[in-house]
Amino acid sequence: MTVKVTERDPSHLSHEAQAAGLQIWDVHQQDLLVGMFHNETDAHQYKAELEDLESKRTT
Numbered sequence: 702m703t704v705k706v707t708e709r710d711p712s713h714l715s716h717e718a719q720a721a722g723l724q725i726w727d728v729h730q731q732d733l734l735v736g737m738f739h740n741e742t743d744a745h746q747y748k749a750e751l752e753d754l755e756s757k758r759t760t
Contacts, residue, residue: 702755704730706744709737 709725718725726744728736730751738744 702731702752704728704748704751706741706748708741 705728707727707729709727711719714723714725723739724741726738726741727734728738728744728747728751735751736744736747738747
């Protein structure tokens, strides 16, 4: 399973979000968007949870 965290490109944010200075962190699992977070730490925690669940499922 591939899980990755990326910062959303500002060109993919609404004008309102850009004006407010918001950052969005996307979590993709096997190239599918599975989560969006305003905090990079939360995004990485979710990634770790997904990887942990996957490892438990395969054992």
